[in-house]
Amino acid sequence: MFGSRELAAERDVRLGRTPAHLVVAAGPWRVYLPVDTAGRYPDVAAVIPRDAPSVAGIDDADAAALLDALPGLPGADDDCRPVTLDLDGGVVVRAGDAETGKVDQIRLEGSPSARPPAWPSTGGCWPAP
Numbered sequence: 001m002f003g004s005r006e007l008a009a010e011r012d013v014r015l016g017r018t019p020a021h022l023v024v025a026a027g028p029w030r031v032y033l034p035v036d037t038a039g040r041y042p043d044v045a046a047v048i049p050r051d052a053p054s055v056a057g058i059d060d061a062d063a064a065a066l067l068d069a070l071p072g073l074p075g076a077d078d079d080c081r082p083v084t085l086d087l088d089g090g091v092v093v094r095a096g097d098a099e100t101g102k103v104d105q106i107r108l109e110g111s112p113s114a115r116p117p118a119w120p121s122t123g124g125c126w127p128a129p
Contacts, residue, residue: 006029009027010027017035054087059108059111062111074103076095091112092106
């Protein structure tokens with residue numbers, strides 16, 4: 001549901017919580033998710049490697065430009081819209097279209113990376129703006 005184009009197109013997103021629900025509001029849409037008060041979340045710290053090889057920061061101006069550019073990158077019509085990060089002393093976001101083989105990239109000039117370069121990173125999904 002959260003990957004649907006109708007919800008992904010909404011810019012106004014709000015979160016709220018009642019004793020029984022987490023509420024996600026996106027434009028005119030409302031999603032009520034039941035809260036499991038007896039359950040426990042997994043240990044997130046145990047999932048993240050303690051000695052991560054690389055770190056990237058995304059500058060606010062780069063983030064805004066990236067949000068504008070993502071819909072025009074190859075693969076934007078894929079359900080997951082996968083991208084990879086190239087951390088070669090900077091940050092490069094790369095996207096490809098599996099059907100056409102077209103690949104394009106955006107260098108985030110104001111965004112730093114630290115530690116040894118890592119390429120390619122694990123692909124991830126980005127929500128359509």
